[in-house]
């Protein structure tokens with residue numbers, strides 16, 4: 166049910182009302198319309214590497230188990246016993262052909278069907294096992310290993326929902342010699358006090374790095390010299406060749422790569438011990454081939470964001486998980502490249518350790534400051550008008566893509582339009 170709200174007032178061309186962050190009523194509605202009504206990223210196929218693999222994830226507040234069954238089919242099951250609602254799977258990931266509820270022992274196949282009920286004779290004829298499987302996300306689709314789910318029968322196919330933005334995901338994946346990504350389930354996780362959309366406001370924000378990450382860049386300059394990680398933000402980013410793109414459905418890109426010079430590897434912040442991997446690789450394959458391969462160790466120089474919960478940052482993927490209207494969990498999964506030298510993949514892991522430890526803590530501190538500031542009800546508006554004055558600010562190509570300056574707030578305006586569109590719709594969700 167859609168509450169009667171004046172969206173023209175709440176989300177304007179140049180500003181957004183604080184209440185969409187602070188009012189728990191919006192959060193409750195988002196948990197069905199956004200996380201459920203849109204295509205939500207669940208996990209990566211490489212995290213379910215063999216038959217009977219499973220992984221626990223969330224779709225909004227719904228606890229799910231994503232499984233690969235004995236026939237290699239993927240399912241997204243509600244982790245919720247049909248009897249009295251207890252979760253049936255506690256492990257974060259692993260292998261299991263069935264799940265047994267610890268409360269009264271009901272047992273389900275990893276494809277969801279109810280297999281066995283303890284002391285079933287106590288139900289006489291009143292139990293229809295065929296109707297008592299684990300509920301399922303009705304539509305589960307993958308794009309190049311990235312598994313998404315939706316409960317909305319009206320959503321277009323996943324590939325259309327990702328649209329033009331998926332070509333940038335292709336760039337990220339195609340850096341693997343075998344054109345496949347491996348997502349490592351071991352992850353860095355952080356929780357901040359604040360609404361999940363505050364992280365989205367920042368997702369393709371080329372305006373903040375020189376300020377929000379100033380101490381990181383300063384430390385980098387002092388320790389490692391001028392031309393290392395992040396220093397391409399030390400001057401006005403709009404004067405660099407970097408740019409942003411906005412895509413239909415709220416997706417966005419901050420393309421840092423054009424501002425990063427010819428070699429990505431040369432910009433990596435050195436970390437103790439990493440030289441040994443470089444030395445080993447050079448010794449094994451020679452200098453030319455080694456440094457060519459090392460270009461695959463850092464990220465692709467993109468912040469690429471798929472609304473509502475998947476972000477590509479550096480060489481990692483980040484998943485945004487709302488926990489409450491004022492609490493959000495962010496998880497950074499390291500990725501490795503299929504077919505790459507083991508030294509390159511080891512360095513990818515080391516580089517992946519670097520940014521969350523130094524950079525993401527800056528962002529989460531800022532997100533909490535925004536949340537604190539939003540608690541002042543008399544200051545009603547959050548601005549998002551940077552770049553709006555430019556004559557070409559709202560010009561789209563024939564695919565609905567805009568290209569704008571790196572510090573423009575167009576990505577924020579863009580995702581909030583997608584947000585508004587679904588929030589003002591009637592959405593009917595279906596489960597199997």
Ligand code: FES
Pocket residue numbers: 246247248249250251266267268269270271
């Ligand atoms: Fe699962 Fe009773 S709640 S068997």
Ligand code: FE
Pocket residue numbers: 373374377378524528
């Ligand atoms: Fe940041």
